[in-house]
Amino acid sequence: MPSVRVPEKGAPAPKFKKPVKVKAKGLKRKRDEEELAELERRVAEFDLQATEFTELPLTKQTAAGLHQAHFKTLTDIQRKAIPLALKGRDVLGAAKTGSGKTLAFLIPVLEILYRKKWTTLDGLGALIISPTRELATQIFTVLRTIGGHHAFSAGLVIGGKSGKEERDALHKMNIVVCTPGRMLQHLDQTFGLNVDNVQLLVLDEADRILDMGFRATVDAIVANLPKSRQTLLFSATQTKNVADLARLSLKDAEYVAVHEAADAATPKGLEQFYMVVPLHEKLDTLFAFLRCHLAAKIIVFMTACKQVRFVHETFRQLHIGLPLLHLHGKQKQAARAEVARRFAAAKSGCLFATDVVARGLDFPAVDWVVQMDAPEDADTYIHRVGRTARFERAGRAVLFLAPSEEAPFVERLQAKRVPVARVNPKAAKKQSVQSQLQGLCFKDPEIKYLGQKAFVSYCRSVSVQKDKEVFKLEELPLEEYAASLGLPGAPRIRGVRGADAEKVKEMKNAPRGLKALENMPSGEEEEEEEEEEGGVRRAKKKEVRTKYDRMVERQNQNVLADHYKNLIVDDPTATAAPDNEDDDDFLTVKRTGYSSDSDLSTTSSTTTTTTTTKPKTIDLGGKDLTIASKRREKLMTSRKELAKLKPRGTKLVFDDDGNAHALYELQGLEAFRADGSAEEQRRAFVAVEGERVKVADVEDRRVAKEKRRERRERRRRREKEEEERARARAGSGESGGESGGESGGEGGGLLPYEAPPRVESEEEEEEEEEEERGAKRQRKWFEDEPEEERGRKGRGRVIEAAEEPETLEDLEALASGLLG
The missing domain is CATH 3.40.50.300 (P-loop containing nucleotide triphosphate hydrolases)
Incomplete structure (x- = not known):
């Protein structure tokens, strides 16, 4: 085993040879x-x-x-x-x-x-x-x-x-x-x-x-x-x-x-159709189409945002049976994103949209693309129908064309190599929703406003299209189209040139003098005009046209205007003068005014005809209001307007007991001092309230006395019933009636005896009343404290001393007496 050398204390640490560091970053950079x-x-x-x-x-x-x-x-x-x-x-x-x-x-x-x-x-x-x-x-x-x-x-x-x-x-x-x-x-x-x-x-x-x-x-x-x-x-x-x-x-x-040499500019799996549908029948056809495809996923393209909003709102209230969504460029971005997400995730439903959805968007499994309005050109048509049949899947598309749009637009589609076939809607499936839309517009002013805006937006979009061979506003039945939206009349469209636009422009540009000469009547016409109708010849002076006449002839000044009633007098109950048989040629302008609430019955009317009708009156709480015009008569059907004319009532408040009284108002300082000093008013108020409380106390005592008497009667009835039950139990004992009779004697058996009811005297009733009342009656809030009570409270416990205490022992004795 090799030996390890331990360095001595204080000696420097040994130096080891450092390993070679691999430059990883350099190698990675070289590899990249x-x-x-x-x-x-x-x-x-x-x-x-x-x-x-x-x-x-x-x-x-x-x-x-x-x-x-x-x-x-x-x-x-x-x-x-x-x-x-x-x-x-x-x-x-x-x-x-x-x-x-x-x-x-x-x-x-x-x-x-x-x-x-x-x-x-x-x-x-x-x-x-x-x-x-x-x-x-x-x-x-x-x-x-x-x-x-x-x-x-x-x-x-x-x-x-x-x-x-x-x-x-x-x-x-x-x-x-x-x-x-x-x-x-x-x-x-x-x-x-x-x-x-x-x-x-x-x-x-x-x-x-x-x-x-x-x-x-x-x-x-x-x-x-x-x-x-x-x-x-x-x-x-x-x-x-x-x-x-x-x-x-x-x-x-x-x-x-890549598809330039293909037979068609649209996907192979796409089936394309078009229908010739008059403008005023498009909503009916769309409604019937959606009712026949309740399990499909459909995109419906329209021209204007207001159309999308109107159709979505009305079809939603008609309960078509299909989930409905709408998407257009006027929505907030968060709402647009949410609608796109919901429709992409849905398995069935209908999305009403403008051309903001026409390009590039990929909604999975779209079955139908319906174009309720013709697109601006063939390229837009190709992009619209491209929302279905994506990635070599199958899909179908249908286009609604007005009769004036069919021939030119089909030619443009054929020039773009778009194969489209004409089909006819099934008459059996057709369903009219015009009456339902009229009901919705009548009930909800907001839907009527949306309908007016949809009408104006569509007409403006048609008027600004470049292809005038396809889009001809003057050939469209605008009155019928407005009726199909549920509107009572076609709104006026500002900025849109109609069929007589050129003639109107020439008349505006003509010199004023020339127009005056053209409109100047002959000498005979200035004096009078003769008419013959029904064998009766009558003369009438030339009428002066007023601003009211021009106002009546105007209709739908803007899309927000109400559809005013016809002001021509055609009331069958009206009695006309003998020389005024033709009521349709004259306009009646009536106004009724009043200066104050006290003069509601005073009316002033100005008429431009000799037709006389009996004015109607309305009772306004003792005052009569004369109705001399249809406008005022329509106005008086409103409860809010009637409330404005009726006399004002007095505001009442309710106290804790539920009693109504007039609203308390603070009195001015001068008026308060005029009634006397504060102390005098307080005494007078206490006196009045004291009398009222005394009367109320008498009534309260009477009611309490009746309640006590009822309680006593109920107690006596219970005691009587208990005695009868006890007597019945004793009579059904084992000894029987005969044995009891044989025993005889004063103590034998129970006698059928009932004690007479006890009548309490008035003194006993008063004593019982005092006992039930128990504690002393509390003092009312307005009563002064009695002198003996006030003195007793002030004194507390009183101990009399024979002499004034002088020493400490006397004071201690007095204190111990106070402490008891």
Whole structure:
């Protein structure tokens, strides 16, 4: 066994040789560089031929994310677009809806930033722009799914969220998924946001982003980005406009259209139909369609947000038997996200939506897409029907077209290679809901308001459409359409040009002098006009048109106006003058006024006709109110309005005993002093209350006396019943009646004897009353304390001493006497 040398005390510690430290960081960095070089080599040598994700030159992190999300096979657009994007080329990708375009640009974003060794210190590296918040949220969800193994920081920048939190986090983001408006807001307002180093710009639904709606916003964003970036554009209907592409500074862009040579621009598993439905029958047809598909998952597209709200609210109250949701651009972001989540998780239901849902959103297992209103163009139609039959599944779509829209719109669909077949609605299944909608509008003013707004929004949307061959507002039956919504009349639409718009414009632009000459009557007409009707010739002077006449002729000044009653006198009970037989040619304007409550019956009316009717009166608590107009008569049907005219009552309050009395009010100091001093008023009040309490005490004693008498009667009855029971028990003894008689004697047996009732005298009743009362009666709150009580309280116990104590012994004796 080897010996161990122990160092002596105070000697220095022995020095050992340090081991060689392995430089792990350096080796890891070298290994990463080798992997990166190998990855670059694989990308450069890739021949664009792959069918699965495992064949692509991807990093281990991206491959792990794809495997975890169960993505295995490449789609057509992914197989052609991803290799080009990995090589750094600009790509314009066009493919059918539901073909996997999202992965076609997310995978290149992750791979290119990884190959460029991007970190959080390098700032923003990729910008992904989406036209809607819902689509941006969906893209961000997929990015987190497949990019969770990377070290990049990503963020979602859309409207409806806290701008401060986004500003604080934008400086740390490597990948940003955003909407155009919100991103431009941050470029203008967020201090220190640097986008000079952006490597990739991605536009999803590029045709929508580059059109007129986002033109100025996208131009402002692109102006801040470097020109040496890579640009990827994807959409189901890709733009080929040279001007649009030039704005993005594309460099040798590759146009990838995998389905351009296909027979149809829509998915193969999609069955498409259209119906010719008049405008005023669309709601009836939609209601019948939903009632026939209660177990299906349906999306119903409409033009305006107000239409979506009105149809959702009315169908919900009609209890259609199907879960109903609605989604449009006017909702709060939290509500929009919740509705999208609920509909995606539902197995059946109906979602009423605008075109905010038309692009890119993936709702699982949608059975039907119903377009109640015609889309603005064929491209929008393709995006709408793309919500069903996604990822090579089956689906069906139906389009409602007005008769004036059928021929031109079908031509546009055929030009886009959209196979659509005409079908007719089944008459047996048709069901009218017009009367039910009228009832809802009559009961609920808010539903009527929504209906008016829906009518106006639809008409305005039709009037601003570019394709005037399809959308012809003047050929639509607007009055019937308003009636189908449950409205009593078509609201006036401001800003919409009707059929006579040109004529009205010419009349407005004509000189005033010329219009005056055209409207000037002849000399004979100025004096009088003669009419002949029913063989009776009568003359009438030319009427002067007043502001009331013009007001009556106006209808629906705005969408909030009530539908006023016709003010023409057509009451069958009205007695007209003999020379005034044609009541329809004259308008009656009546007003009734009153100056105060005391003069309610005084009315003043101004009429423009000789028609006389007997005025109605209403009794208002002893006062009569004359009703001389239909407006006042309608107003008086309201209890609230009648309460305003009735005399005011006196406010009462209730005390603890439930008795009502007038409200107590504090009296002024001067008025209080005028009634006398406080002491005098107190004595007078005590005297009055004392008399009232004495009277009440007499009544209380009488009531108490009656109660005591009743108790005594009940006690006597109980004693009598006990005696009878005891006598009955004694009479049924063993000795029997005969033996008792034989024994004889004074003590033999019980005699049938009943003592007479005892009558108490008044003195006994008073004594019993004093005994029951027991303790001394308490003094009332207003009674003064008796002198003997006051003296007794003040004195306490009194001990009289013969002499005044002089010594200590005398004081002790006095104290012991006081202590007892």
